[in-house]
Amino acid sequence: MIFNSLEFILFLPCVFLIYWLLLRRSLTLQNIFIVIVSYVFYGSWNWRFLLLIAFTTVCSYLSGVFIEKYNENRKIQKAISAGSIVVNLFILGLFKYYNFFADSFAALFKQFGVALDWVTLDILLPVGISFYTFQALSYSIDVYTKKIKPTHDVVSFFAYVSFFPQLVAGPIEKATHLLPQFYKPRLFSYQRAVDGSRQILWGLFKKIVIADNCAYYTNQIFENYTDYDGSTLLLGGIYFAFQIYGDFSGYSDIAIGTSKLFGIDLKRNFDYPYFSRDIGEFWRRWHISLNTWFRDYIYIPLGGSRVSKSKVVRNTLIIFLVSGLWHGANWTFVTWGLYHSLLFIPLILLGTTKKSTDIVAVNSTLPTIKEFVGMVTTFILVVIGWVIFRADNITQAYGYLDGICSTSLLSIPQVLSYKTIAFVISSIILEWIARKYEHPLQIVSDLKYRSLRWSVYLILIIIMIEFGGNPETFVYFQF
Amino acid sequence: MSGEIKKFILTIGFGIVVLCSIYMLIIGVLCYQVRSIPISIPANKSILIIGDSHTECAINDSIWSESINLSKSADPFMYSYLKLKYILPQNTQIKTVVLSVNSVNISTTNGDRFLSKESLLTSNFKNYIHLFSINEWVVNISNLKSTDLFQIMNLKSILSERATYISKLGGYLCLKRDWLQASIGKKLNEKETVEYGNDNQYYYLLKIVDLCESIDVELVFVGTPLYNGADFFDIDNYKAKIERIKSNCNRVRVLDYSLLQLPDSCYADINHLNYRGASIFTPILKQEFNVNEY
Secondary structure, rough: OOOOHHHHHHHHHHHHHHHHHHOOOOOHHHHHHHHHHHHHHHHOOOOHHHHHHHHHHHHHHHHHHHHHHOOOHHOOOOOOOHHHHHHHHHEEEEHHHHHHHHOOOHHHHHOOOOOOOOHHHOOHHHHHHHHHHHHHHHHHHHOOOOOOOOOOHHHHHHHHHHHHHHHOOOOOOHHHHHHHHHHOOOOOOOOHHHHHHHHHHHHHHHHHHHHHHHHHHHHHHHOHHHHOOOOHHHHHHHHHHHHHHHHHHHHHHHHHHHHHHHOOOOOOOOOOOHOOOOHHHHHHHHHHHHHHHHHHHOOOOOOOOOOOOHHHHHHHHHHHHHHHHHHHHOOHHHHHHHHHHHHHHHHHOOOOOOOOOOOOOOOOOOHHHHHHHHHHHHHHHHHHHHHHOOOOHHHHHHHHHHHHHHHHHHHOOOOOOOHHHHHHHHHHHHHHHHOOOOOHHHHHHHOHHHHOOOOOOOOHHHHHHHHHOOOOOHHHOOO | OHHHHHHHHHHHHHHHHHHHHHEEEHHHHHHHHOOOOOOOOOOOOEEEOOOHHHHHOOOHHHHOOOOOEEEOOOOHHHHHHHHHHHHHHOOOOEEEEEOOOOOOOOHHHHHHHHHHHHHHHHHHHHHHHHHOHHHHHHHHHOOOOHHHHHHHHHHHHHHHHHHHHHHHHOOOOOOOOOHHHHHHHHHHHOOOOHHHHHHHHHHHHHHHHHHHHHOOOEEEEEEEEEOOHHHHHHHHHHHHHHHHHHHHOOEEEEEEEEOOOOOHEEEOOOOOOOOHHHHHEEEEEHHHHHHHOO
């Protein structure tokens, strides 16, 4: 059941009405209901996945219970926490990475004439496994580090791990932020629900109009990259940059907006990343929930930036490699992570990782030339990374980038879609105007006349229906 | 219900009502516009050929001057009926309707597939929406898949192509492909069992019979040549079913050429004739009509 499907369009209002009209007097019933509908939502992909998520949830919940039981013995607590982490990572590794490492292992041995074909298994990758596993891990670690008290409320804990809006593609919530929200009664707020609805609308627009239209041309260019000239290949990279942004940030907006309808706040996942002036800023604005997860649970425990520069470089390299591997079991993702670490490390050495922390051109309409050059340069570097990310394998990534770096880069692209480009440019302009807001449709709330506000919503819906691309599944579901 | 929830539900409800009203208005205007396009068939055409890909590929109306072929691939009887209901009253010179009835389109499986296959459903929905009565809405909506929603509501194609609407209703398809061997391989060991249990197909076939009788138009069921029909299709069962229908409809004639043997070079695949086959089969059919003065 994907967000841009008829099932979800029917599912959401039903869940909303039952949640607020029938169950609003009982917090426990509301939480039980959230668990049930979340399992229905997730089970709509494959009911077998439910066993896995239930197992992960139970393991993490029990780790909290036992950590509390052995309150006096830090060693046992450490062992319990480590056990929970190992179990969760084992499941993730088995389902997501087993074949990747087995294939690589078999290929390596094949070079020495040893056939190891038997090592690969036909394992189905459960949707969103990386997202909920990281969320479950966050709880075990936070309980061990005493950032949160272990919960005895099993229903709330199940709701925390499986909360359907963010279950399959995030934002990845930390237990310290999301879990306590299931303990407290939730009050319906008209303003918040309206804002959530606007955010859902903007998310759907990005997914259906921007991402799905770009996806068509991205697929066409990447699948036949040897037939195109440099300018078309560059345009293909740009199309993919907007496809993945529209797709993933669109999903996040829908998830955050849907959560607002249920009185739950999720953390922001994207903060206009393509307006970043350097790579450091890009990584503070792109997939924020994953990056803060890595920062809090890997980078800081490794010493963070309070160690020698060489160790900071090492820590950064580890974070980017792990981040690449998190995205999928493919060397292209690992290379993509390595590529970004190489862009990031010079900023560490120069001590400029946090040079741009404010909103770009905060007090003016247009950026300065320096800011503009910074944004364009960063975007081009990011697009090169996306080519590596999107390619099926390293050979294709190399061939694609080699094709871009040719004299035909200055020719007119062979695959031009004026409609798609017009929508992309319009969305960039809208986001630029709204860069101080959480999402562009928050500006609409400032419009004085209701009819004007509704006209904007209806125009967006009609554009979605009339100009939306062929429905594609969300890219990040595979992660 | 608290005031805030009520206010929110009313607000969203208002938006949905406005959106639906706008779309219903657009659909209404488009349907009216398309319906008002006259489907004018030349006066010398007294035979209308209609149905699925079998007649679409087998009957070349350019070499049969009295006929016009408006068959279309995978059209179930529902759409053939809608087309006839739309075309016949406007073109009273049509005295005979040739309908493709074969062992494929009366089978249960294919009848269902023609109605519910996602790509067909989407395109047919747009092509025939202005002809729908309540029953056709019910049939189509019950077959809708979730991902069709935006495709179905996308009205651009009707807006942009309504001027050439008749071309979307069908026509002779000149097949030049050679998939015969591939289709034999696929069909081998897989004999078609004709089960005449598809309610929709049966319902609309009878409606076509009633429609033609009510306006005094001759109805002829035609089964086009199939490659080695006796080997690959359940022709006996098909014939028995057709005879049963015919026994209830006195004025329906059946011309079954399923077992007519043509050279291999005349087939695009085991179901369809190619352009060579059409150029041989069309004169045979024409001759039958001339001799028996339909």
